[in-house]
Amino acid sequence: MGATNIDNFTEKQNAIATLIKALAHPARVAIVEYLMKVDTCICGDIVNELPLAQPTVSQHLKELKNAGIIKGSIEGNAICYCIDEKALNKLRSYFANITNKLEMKKINCC
Amino acid sequence: MGATNIDNFTEKQNAIATLIKALAHPARVAIVEYLMKVDTCICGDIVNELPLAQPTVSQHLKELKNAGIIKGSIEGNAICYCIDEKALNKLRSYFANITNKLEMKKINCC
DNA sequence: TATCTTTATCGTAATATTGCAATATAGTAA
């Protein structure tokens, strides 16, 4: 025990949970918000912006990249990271769909 | 170490990360989707719907309740759980806001 | 009352996550 039970949920449920999990940490939220704030995708400065050591930031960047939330391109000896819209659009759609359905249902039992 | 560094991020970043984290598990995604599927808020059946033992489901329900994603009301000796729209609307707004900004920026550097 | 049903909590084992120092890798620049 301790490992998340994955086999008994649907592919979709596992996929969306994995995507959501990638943003379930304030450091990764902060990284995405920083990439939003700067006008162009920025090379390197992310470590300086966060209150974490360089290896820790690198680890969080890796998780965001694995989840498809950001993408990085090599730019000399630095790496330019920026947001990948596709993953964030998936999250937007997922929550928009839920709240739309809730609007239509107008459940008022609790 | 191992504990998430919370002191050095903003209140907003910590709050949204905590809310997101509540749905960062397929079981909790499945619970919310089940509550969406049934027409009225349902008492008890959640345990039968999930491939997990009763204490485990109870634990996940507690986390969803703590995060404000669901609310439960006592109904005899059973408990009636249903979705709290406010928390899900926050998530909808958060991701809608991000994707809207991305649309406007049209970043195409990577 | 005693029993049943439903949900919560406790205790614990297995696994995952977080964070960082140390080090490695890869490119740039002298």
Add this chain to the structure above:
DNA sequence: TTACTATATTGCAATATTACGATAAAGATA
């Protein structure tokens, strides 16, 4: 070449999460 800069990886300790059996708590029912 050597040194410098930027990022990644390794290894490890601290903490958190997940899962479940056993048990408790609280209301329903006989």
